[in-house]
Amino acid sequence: METGQTIAVYGAYGHTGRFVAAELRERGHRPLLLGRDGDRLEAMAADFPGAPRRHAPVDDPIRLDRALHGADAVINTAGPFAATAGPVIDAALRAGIPYVDVAAEIEANADTFTRFARPARAAGTVVVPAMAFFGGLGDLLVTAAMGDATSADEVHVAYGLSSWHPTGGTLAAGRVSSGRRGGRRIRYAGGRLQLHDDPVSTVDWEFPAPFGVREVISEFTMADVVTVPSHLAVPEVRTYLTTGAASDLASPDSPPPAAVDDRGRSAQSFVVDVLVRSGGTQRRLAATGQDIYAVSAPLAVEAVDRILTGRTRTTGVASAGAIFDAPDVLAALSAHLTVRAPAVTLRAPAVPGGLTSAG
Numbered sequence: 001m002e003t004g005q006t007i008a009v010y011g012a013y014g015h016t017g018r019f020v021a022a023e024l025r026e027r028g029h030r031p032l033l034l035g036r037d038g039d040r041l042e043a044m045a046a047d048f049p050g051a052p053r054r055h056a057p058v059d060d061p062i063r064l065d066r067a068l069h070g071a072d073a074v075i076n077t078a079g080p081f082a083a084t085a086g087p088v089i090d091a092a093l094r095a096g097i098p099y100v101d102v103a104a105e106i107e108a109n110a111d112t113f114t115r116f117a118r119p120a121r122a123a124g125t126v127v128v129p130a131m132a133f134f135g136g137l138g139d140l141l142v143t144a145a146m147g148d149a150t151s152a153d154e155v156h157v158a159y160g161l162s163s164w165h166p167t168g169g170t171l172a173a174g175r176v177s178s179g180r181r182g183g184r185r186i187r188y189a190g191g192r193l194q195l196h197d198d199p200v201s202t203v204d205w206e207f208p209a210p211f212g213v214r215e216v217i218s219e220f221t222m223a224d225v226v227t228v229p230s231h232l233a234v235p236e237v238r239t240y241l242t243t244g245a246a247s248d249l250a251s252p253d254s255p256p257p258a259a260v261d262d263r264g265r266s267a268q269s270f271v272v273d274v275l276v277r278s279g280g281t282q283r284r285l286a287a288t289g290q291d292i293y294a295v296s297a298p299l300a301v302e303a304v305d306r307i308l309t310g311r312t313r314t315t316g317v318a319s320a321g322a323i324f325d326a327p328d329v330l331a332a333l334s335a336h337l338t339v340r341a342p343a344v345t346l347r348a349p350a351v352p353g354g355l356t357s358a359g
Helices: 017-027 040-041 059-065 079-094 104-125 133-146 168-180 243-250 292-308 328-333
Strands: 006-010 028-037 053-055 075-076 097-101 124-127 152-160 185-189 191-194 202-206 215-217 236-242 269-278 283-290 338-340
Touching: 006 017, 017 028, 017 292, 028 040, 040 053, 053 059, 059 079, 059 283, 075 079, 075 292, 079 097, 079 104, 079 168, 097 292, 104 124, 104 168, 124 292, 133 152, 133 269, 133 283, 133 292, 133 328, 152 215, 152 243, 202 236, 215 243, 236 243, 292 328
Parallel strands: 006 028, 006 075, 028 053, 075 097, 097 124, 152 236
Antiparallel strands: 152 269, 185 191, 185 236, 202 215, 215 236, 269 283, 283 338
């Protein structure tokens, strides 16, 4: 893609938004800084000199349309996405430009597929939700692990985080999702999303080195339960999270992320370990890296690059694994992720409905 294209970043002053704006600038694009808070936008001037800034409340369609004028695409980083995704997608469709977001909210992502599939396809444009650490990366790994297959019996995605110091946006999004569920938990089983009140349980998961065996919450459901089944015939998708990271997330005393390098990344390390079972066959693929918020930026920007250069497989609303060549995207992100195929030596816990993975 020719350099210098203008990419709008909605919520640019947020923690992830700043990473996205910096990634765009590093790749030679012009970030257009948008958001609901005019004062916070103006405060970005010192770090992004010369970058245009436009105040655009999410509940003002006219100002949103003006804010997107001249943009070639928009990346939405402003949560809770239950409030921002719909209006910004509507504005992107009116402008005729692609939309990408980094939403981790299960319900907001499901809403995007339900509400915008037909309008986006009719407009001949692209909407890619959850193009981030949660939802997007797992979907790419699952799709790559499956190869040419389009169906499987089970998918397991285990998230190993050394720690989790959440941003204010993460906490706000979690409160919104919990409220929408009435405080209940959610799973994807039997080919559909299900609310339930089952007690929280833990198991040991054997992550690849350097994480090793860690205790995980056996149903800490993430956005992969929307992205993976959106294009792959998998009746059971289960996601897991290390208990230490879950405790950090739940603690009122957890500090926000603190930068430890010149890119602004925190010291947090992660591994995303994917196990796919189909019949008697199992496949496994894992990705390791640093800082779940920082890595969302190259994921989202890589998506925009590919959309604007025509390296896509479909139009309309589509997850990362459906619209892009998953192995090629993962290879392109080698500066940010280390991807490998560990030996399949673990036994995945039983999934709802009685299916198990034989190790």
